[in-house]
Amino acid sequence: MNLALFDLDHTLIPLDSDYEWGQFLVRIGAVDPEDFARRNAAFYAQYEAGTLDPVEYLEFALGTLARFPRSQLDAWHGRFMDEVIRPALRQSALDLLRRHQDEGDLIAIITATNRFVTEPIARALGVDNLIAAEPELDAQGEITGKLRGIPTSGPGKVIHANDWLATRGKTLRDFGRSYFYSDSQNDIPLLSAVTHPVATNPNALLRAHALAQGWPILNLFE
Numbered sequence: 596m597n598l599a600l601f602d603l604d605h606t607l608i609p610l611d612s613d614y615e616w617g618q619f620l621v622r623i624g625a626v627d628p629e630d631f632a633r634r635n636a637a638f639y640a641q642y643e644a645g646t647l648d649p650v651e652y653l654e655f656a657l658g659t660l661a662r663f664p665r666s667q668l669d670a671w672h673g674r675f676m677d678e679v680i681r682p683a684l685r686q687s688a689l690d691l692l693r694r695h696q697d698e699g700d701l702i703a704i705i706t707a708t709n710r711f712v713t714e715p716i717a718r719a720l721g722v723d724n725l726i727a728a729e730p731e732l733d734a735q736g737e738i739t740g741k742l743r744g745i746p747t748s749g750p751g752k753v754i755h756a757n758d759w760l761a762t763r764g765k766t767l768r769d770f771g772r773s774y775f776y777s778d779s780q781n782d783i784p785l786l787s788a789v790t791h792p793v794a795t796n797p798n799a800l801l802r803a804h805a806l807a808q809g810w811p812i813l814n815l816f817e
Contacts, residue, residue, distance in 0.1 A: 598770040599695040600756060600785070601722075602777035603706040603713055606795045607688045609816045612680065612716055613656060613708040614639045619675050626659060645780055645800065649707060649728075649746035657730050660711060661740030668711065668738070676715055684719065687815040692720060695774070701763075705756055705775075705785070707748035711738065726755050752785040776813070780804060 604611040617635035620626045634655065641647040660668060695702055703724035704717050710727040717725040729743040747755045760766055767773050773789040775782070780800035786792035794805035795813045805812055 596770065597695075597698065597700045597772040598760075598767070598774065598789075599700045599702045600773070600775040600789070601692070601702070601704050602775075602779070602782055602795070603704050603716065604708060605778040605798075606776055606815075607692070607704070607720060608680065608683055608716065609685060609796070610679075610683055611639065611642075611708075612712050615679050616675060616712050617656075617659075619671070619679060620659070623671065623674075625663070625671070631659070642781070643798070647748075647781075649748040649751070650742065653709065653728055653742045653746060654740070656709060657738060657742060658740040660709075660730065660738045665737050672711070672715060676719065680716055681719065685816060689720065691776075691813075691815065692722065696721075700774075701770075703756075703759065705747060705752055707746060707752075707781070724759075726752075726759050749781055750784045752782060753788050756785060756788075777801070786810070 601607055614635060617631065621628045621632050638647060638652045638655065692702065702722055703726055704722050705726040706713050708727060709730050710725065711730055713727045714725055726747055728747050731739045731741040731743045733739050745751050745754065757766065767788060772791050774791045774793060775785050775789040776793045776795040777786055778796045778801065779798055783804060792810045793813050794801050794810050796816055797805055797812060802812065
């Protein structure tokens, strides 16, 4: 059995689900359009530049979710899937996932975005295993606004991938081949930890690094 790990945003889908969720909340009038859009855009620019503080951003994102009951959030997310995510799904990404599934590989999506936003997207992609930033839930299942554990970004992806594999009694070394597909230089730590890193729809910084390292480059959305 081989291992195939996938980033989500701009890797398997041609957008940033966290940013688009924020824009969706603005469009439906759930949040203040000026203040939220300004902060959401600033955090996204920091992510693109590789300067984002993941804890600061997650506290912002999860704090926004905590303002609403889970039933309302789930109803909004259903609309978000129909209006934003499903129209953006690409057959090329689905085919890549199916190829690894058909080969019997162990597959997981590992994303810096929180589980509330990404779990329905992983289901739509047909992926059962999701490693994501975990929002704290209260006894009633409501989101408290706090993060559980460490962020699933940068070096944190390596830690979370190893922890997830440990629950299955495995390590990265137990696989003949371990793949990780990602678009961002933020994921260089995990890309460097697998045997088969693939720069997928890479931004300029990751493209330059991949070329220097001799890593393959895959463009799914051209």
